[in-house]
Amino acid sequence: MDDKSSNHNAIPEKVAKVMVDEIFRKNNVNPEEIKNNMTNDQKKMLKEMVEDLKEQVDQFNKGEKDTTKTDE
Incomplete structure (x- = not known):
């Protein structure tokens, strides 16, 4: 990176x-x-939620970059 x-x-x-x-x-x-x-299950669910959110943000940022390139 x-x-x-x-x-x-x-x-x-x-x-x-x-x-x-x-x-x-x-x-x-x-x-x-x-x-x-926190229980181990709660920790696991929280980690999964964070990973899902990171993935969504990455997809959103990638979409913004693609849109910016096509707008130029």
């Missing part, structure tokens, strides 16, 4: 982290406590 695409991915990850941290803060949730109380 080149520097440009890794930097492009870093920004959405930072935004997501800030949003999640803010939601936890507003609801008085301790992330470490949640990690320790």
